[in-house]
Amino acid sequence: MHPAASIIAFTTLSGMGFGLLAFLGLGFPEVTGWSAFWFFFIAFALAVGGLIFSTFHLGHPERALKAFTQWRTSWLSREGWASVGTLGLMGIFAAFLVLFGIRLAPLGWLGALACMATVYVTSMIYASIRTVPRWSHWSTSVMFVAYSLSGGALLSGEVPAAILFLVLTGIAQFFAWKFGDSRFAATGSTAGTATGLGQFGKVRLFEGPHTSDNYLTKEMVFVVARKHSVKLRSIALALAFAVPVALLLLPFHHLLAALAVLCHVTGVLITRWLFFAEAEHTVSLFYGRD
Amino acid sequence: MTTLPETTQRKLGLVIDLDTCVGCHACVTSCKGWNTENESAPLADKDAYGANPVGAFLNRIHSFEVKPEAAPAQTVHFPKSCLHCEDAPCVTVCPTGASYKRVEDGIVLVNEKDCIGCGLCAWACPYGAREMDPVEKVMKKCTLCVDRIYNENLPEVDRVPVCVRTCPSGARHFGDLGDPDSDVSKLVAERGGFDLMPEQGTKPVNKYLPPRPKDQDIDVLAPFLEPVTTAQGGFLGWLDRALEKV
Numbered sequence: 285m286h287p288a289a290s291i292i293a294f295t296t297l298s299g300m301g302f303g304l305l306a307f308l309g310l311g312f313p314e315v316t317g318w319s320a321f322w323f324f325f326i327a328f329a330l331a332v333g334g335l336i337f338s339t340f341h342l343g344h345p346e347r348a349l350k351a352f353t354q355w356r357t358s359w360l361s362r363e364g365w366a367s368v369g370t371l372g373l374m375g376i377f378a379a380f381l382v383l384f385g386i387r388l389a390p391l392g393w394l395g396a397l398a399c400m401a402t403v404y405v406t407s408m409i410y411a412s413i414r415t416v417p418r419w420s421h422w423s424t425s426v427m428f429v430a431y432s433l434s435g436g437a438l439l440s441g442e443v444p445a446a447i448l449f450l451v452l453t454g455i456a457q458f459f460a461w462k463f464g465d466s467r468f469a470a471t472g473s474t475a476g477t478a479t480g481l482g483q484f485g486k487v488r489l490f491e492g493p494h495t496s497d498n499y500l501t502k503e504m505v506f507v508v509a510r511k512h513s514v515k516l517r518s519i520a521l522a523l524a525f526a527v528p529v530a531l532l533l534l535p536f537h538h539l540l541a542a543l544a545v546l547c548h549v550t551g552v553l554i555t556r557w558l559f560f561a562e563a564e565h566t567v568s569l570f571y572g573r574d
Numbered sequence: 575m576t577t578l579p580e581t582t583q584r585k586l587g588l589v590i591d592l593d594t595c596v597g598c599h600a601c602v603t604s605c606k607g608w609n610t611e612n613e614s615a616p617l618a619d620k621d622a623y624g625a626n627p628v629g630a631f632l633n634r635i636h637s638f639e640v641k642p643e644a645a646p647a648q649t650v651h652f653p654k655s656c657l658h659c660e661d662a663p664c665v666t667v668c669p670t671g672a673s674y675k676r677v678e679d680g681i682v683l684v685n686e687k688d689c690i691g692c693g694l695c696a697w698a699c700p701y702g703a704r705e706m707d708p709v710e711k712v713m714k715k716c717t718l719c720v721d722r723i724y725n726e727n728l729p730e731v732d733r734v735p736v737c738v739r740t741c742p743s744g745a746r747h748f749g750d751l752g753d754p755d756s757d758v759s760k761l762v763a764e765r766g767g768f769d770l771m772p773e774q775g776t777k778p779v780n781k782y783l784p785p786r787p788k789d790q791d792i793d794v795l796a797p798f799l800e801p802v803t804t805a806q807g808g809f810l811g812w813l814d815r816a817l818e819k820v
Contacts, residue, residue, distance in 0.1 A: 328727070343689070350671070351670050357665075360669040413697050414698075478769040480782050484640050485647075491634045500629070567700070
């Protein structure tokens with residue numbers, strides 16, 4: 285799949301934003317007044333900023349409000365509702381905390397739950413796409429939520445929780461890649477089933493339908509990253525998890541914490557890039573590029 | 575509404591004969607033409623005469639080589655367009671309701687005025703039947719020529735999808751695949767028509783007919799066509815025999 289910058293930024297930033305909001309909702313750290321303002325400012329900027337990035341992906345962003353109508357069947361529509369609802373809940377919680385110094389604890393807990401639900405709904409946009417077997421699995425949702433919790437713990441400055449979530453997410457990501465690699469082959473879809481000609485012999489593309497690239501090959505038959513995947517995966521694991529954990533284990537300093545966040549964000553951006561670039565779509569079977 | 579209908583009154587679709595298709599791309603050209611000149615937004619091209627031309631098409635012809643275990647390879651031309659699936663995953667993912675499946679005839683359509691161009695439906699389609707228009711920025715797909723098949727301004731013979739009307743080899747058939755007594759349904763039953771990627775669970779309406787088996791047995795007259803003698807005559811024959819003896 286084509287790794288569009290807008291969607292990579294959306295899933296990374298809003299995931300971290302909702303993660304931080306979840307921690308703030310649970311009262312980690314227990315902040316009020318100005319420090320609460322800045323924590324919530326960062327969280328809302330990430331979550332809302334991510335959502336704004338997602339609209340850059342649209343051909344007609346001016347019609348984006350129509351995307352709220354089909355929540356009965358569409359995870360993308362549900363994502364819109366979940367985001368707006370969660371931001372609203374956490375907005376009220378934040379307003380009371382920042383303006384009046386009042387902690388509406390149950391609202392915060394509900395908000396935290398809603399944050400994780402929103403990240404889950406975002407993940408289902410991808411996990412519900414059956415044509416991309418690498419995504420179409422429960423592990424996609426687990427990884428989205430795990431990344432959100434890691435980022436949230438790191439940004440909220442909860443060092444022990446951050447170390448725990450980073451280590452667990454890193455290990456989970458390793459296995460998600462390992463098992464994801466064989467999932468396309470496991471579906472049994474081949475050029476033979478795609479054309480129905482497999483019953484007569486071995487099927488190979490002889491001549492493509494067009495000489496230059498088209499929307500389908502650009503969007504869904506993206507194969508550029510594959511040869512560097514081991515290197516990129518290693519770099520991503522080091523930046524997203526190993527380096528931040530090492531920095532957090534050192535005596536606490538704001539500069540080291542900032543560096544840990546920066547490394548983590550860069551690493552997560554690479555993993556998200558790989559999430560798209562390595563995803564194989566069944567259309568590739570018609571183009572002999574599987 | 576992106577909820578799929580439980581059943582549709584008819585299941586209009588195409589039956590494509592892979593035995594007869596000669597890969598001439600006439601259906602591609604006529605499809606592009608009809609859908610550029612008529613009701614919907616034009617099917618656009620970008621940089622059509624430049625270095626990197628790109629354009630939206632609703633119908634594409636791939637050519638495959640099929641190599642049986644113990645026979646020579648065979649070329650099969652393979653037209654591919656929307657299969658108007660009963661369980662169309664492209665419809666349910668649409669966030670705006672622009673994509674829908676009609677109850678009356680099962681045709682899957684896009685309401686271009688509601689499409690936000692998110693591209694999720696193209697991701698959800700296993701067959702690559704949907705393409706984003708590079709100029710209009712809305713999703714395009716085969717409409718089964720819904721603006722022809724019910725169009726009473728056209729002579730009756732023309733009230734079929736333009737690809738079917740154009741095909742010079744008669745490889746494309748149009749009809750109601752929900753009616754077991756229709757010509758297309760009988761054709762599918764007779765020729766062993768099949769679904770593409772049934773494992774994706776989309777229940778496509780369009781069917782493909784397999785290439786007929788090539789002649790397996792040698793003709794009974796073949797022995798009479800054997801060469802009478804294989805010995806070379808004339809100077810070359812003499813040279814051959816002489817060298818053989820040396």
